[in-house]
Amino acid sequence: MLVKVIYENESISAKLMSGWGISYLLDGHILFDTGEKFQSLFKNMKNMSVNINDIDAVVISHNHWDHVGGLWELLKRRQGIKVYLCPGFGDDFIKKVKDSGGEPIKAAGILQVAPNVYSTGEVAGEYKDKFMPEQALVVRSDRGISVMTGCSHPGIIQILESIKEKFPGDHFYSVFGGFHLEGKQKDHLDQVVDGFQKLGVKKVGASHCSGDKAKGLFRDRYKNDFIDVKAGMGIHL
Numbered sequence: 301m302l303v304k305v306i307y308e309n310e311s312i313s314a315k316l317m318s319g320w321g322i323s324y325l326l327d328g329h330i331l332f333d334t335g336e337k338f339q340s341l342f343k344n345m346k347n348m349s350v351n352i353n354d355i356d357a358v359v360i361s362h363n364h365w366d367h368v369g370g371l372w373e374l375l376k377r378r379q380g381i382k383v384y385l386c387p388g389f390g391d392d393f394i395k396k397v398k399d400s401g402g403e404p405i406k407a408a409g410i411l412q413v414a415p416n417v418y419s420t421g422e423v424a425g426e427y428k429d430k431f432m433p434e435q436a437l438v439v440r441s442d443r444g445i446s447v448m449t450g451c452s453h454p455g456i457i458q459i460l461e462s463i464k465e466k467f468p469g470d471h472f473y474s475v476f477g478g479f480h481l482e483g484k485q486k487d488h489l490d491q492v493v494d495g496f497q498k499l500g501v502k503k504v505g506a507s508h509c510s511g512d513k514a515k516g517l518f519r520d521r522y523k524n525d526f527i528d529v530k531a532g533m534g535i536h537l
């Protein structure tokens with residue numbers, strides 16, 4: 301399965317927009333997060349020969365502007381598509397999805413989005429002392445399971461532990477996205493990197509809000525198995 305990185309904090313080419321946020325396209329038709337604004341998303345899709353009409357589902361990791369920013373205009377142009385969200389995003393969010401023409405689907409627990417593609421369901425998290433529920437996307441392939449994360453506000457290790465529980469017969473292949481480790485002490489970061497290795501994760505793409513220090517530590521430890529996730533890239537799972 302191929303993941304196209306539509307939007308990220310960095311890009312591989314000056315032709316592509318980059319900025320704070322993420323958007324990954326899975327198998328040409330499932331969009332995980334929508335970056336900060338639709339214009340950037342749409343421009344990158346055009347440059348990457350992605351047809352917006354092929355998108356039939358959007359999975360929103362959590363309700364932060366750099367992940368939902370592009371959603372509303374996308375829904376106007378792709379009426380009726382499914383939007384997978386956490387119940388904890390609240391009724392106003394769900395109503396806005398409906399009013400914008402989307403079909404909200406609540407992922408309370410683990411939920412299949414497409415063959416071999418699952419939402420983890422809502423994982424409780426916090427951001428600046430406020431409740432911030434989040435879901436991650438899990439893809440199963442011959443190589444194992446891969447995980448895409450938005451900001452990992454529940455804690456990246458907590459998210460991976462919950463996936464391990466929910467997919468007991470599987471092993472991890474890759475994990476990439478935002479790990480929210482900016483400003484964390486080295487001891488904490490070392491524990492996180494150790495945690496990835498203990499969980500048997502083969503490839504890591506610490507990006508977006510992971511912070512330069514964490515990225516450096518993952519890069520040192522994982523060497524050729526570190527994925528430098530940038531807009532314009534394709535990642536094979």
Ligand SMILES: [Zn+2]
Binds near residue numbers: 321
């Ligand atoms: Zn973010």
Ligand SMILES: [Zn+2]
Binds near residue numbers: 362364
């Ligand atoms: Zn966030």
